Amino acid sequence: AQAGRGQESTEEYAVTVAASLAKHFLGANRSLGLIAFGEHHEVVPSDRGGRQQLKIFESLAVVRASGHTPLGEIIAAESFRFGRNSTIIVVTSSTEEAWVKGLQQLVNRGVRGVAVVLDPTTFGGRNSPILAVSLLAAAGITNYIIRRGESIRDTLLFGNGGMGR
Numbered sequence: 001a002q003a004g005r006g007q008e009s010t011e012e013y014a015v016t017v018a019a020s021l022a023k024h025f026l027g028a029n030r031s032l033g034l035i036a037f038g039e040h041h042e043v044v045p046s047d048r049g050g051r052q053q054l055k056i057f058e059s060l061a062v063v064r065a066s067g068h069t070p071l072g073e074i075i076a077a078e079s080f081r082f083g084r085n086s087t088i089i090v091v092t093s094s095t096e097e098a099w100v101k102g103l104q105q106l107v108n109r110g111v112r113g114v115a116v117v118l119d120p121t122t123f124g125g126r127n128s129p130i131l132a133v134s135l136l137a138a139a140g141i142t143n144y145i146i147r148r149g150e151s152i153r154d155t156l157l158f159g160n161g162g163m164g165r
Contacts, residue, residue, distance in 0.1 A: 008148055010093040010118045010125075011065040017091045017116050017152055024156075034059055037074045038067045045078070072098030072127045075106065084110035093118040096125040100135040107141060115143040116156065124147035 018034065025032045026048060032044035034056045042059045044052070071094045079102075082088055086110055090103055100115075107113040115136050117129045129145065136143040145156055 007015070008123070010123050013118050013123075013146060013148070013152070014065065014091045014093070015060045015063065015116075016147065017129040017156065019057060019060055020152055020156065021089060021116075022053055022060075026050075026053045026056075032080075033102075034075070035078050036063045037069050037071075049157070064156075068095065070098060072096065074137045075099055075102035079106055080108075082106055082111045085112070087112040087114065087118065088112045090125060091116045093120045093123070093125070093129075095106075095120065095129050095132050097131065097135060100132050100139070100141075102141045103136075103141060107139065113141045115141060117143060119145055119147045145152050 018036075022032055022034070025043070029048055031046045031048045032052065034042065034044040036042040037061065040062055040063075044059050046054050047055075051160060071090070071092055072147065074092070075088075078089075088103070090099065090113070103113045103115065115132075117133055119129050120126075121128055133143055133145060143156055146152060
């Protein structure tokens with residue numbers, strides 16, 4: 001079982017990862033948007049600047065990981081938003097294969113794909129992300145594994161080959 005929000009849950013980590021990425025890329029004057037499917041479908045279209053960061057942070061503050069739509073279906077349904085030379089960063093604790101295949105289809109279309117996988121076993125879950133991570137690696141999709149207690153900032157932005165380079 002996962003701890004509630006604010007108690008080092010995968011939900012809290014995912015929100016922190018998304019907020020960290022937003023701050024990083026918007027601080028570098030990159031265009032960034034947000035798509036989240038939980039209790040509600042949240043979409044913040046791509047834009048840049050401080051106002052965009054505020055919009056994304058406001059959406060992240062209310063998002064809850066209680067949706068029932070599989071991530072693979074969400075990626076397929078939202079794929080029209082990503083053109084060639086854009087980047088999709090998937091932040092998830094899902095260990096299902098279908099979302100990896102959906103991300104791979106986008107990559108095959110010329111979209112750059114990156115996955116940040118929260119290891120559910122370090123949050124009290126039973127399913128290991130090893131198969132999903134192996135499939136990502138086999139497809140040549142950049143991926144990062146975040147484990148409970150690890151520094152998100154160090155893993156994503158300043159680790160070996162991190163996004164901050």
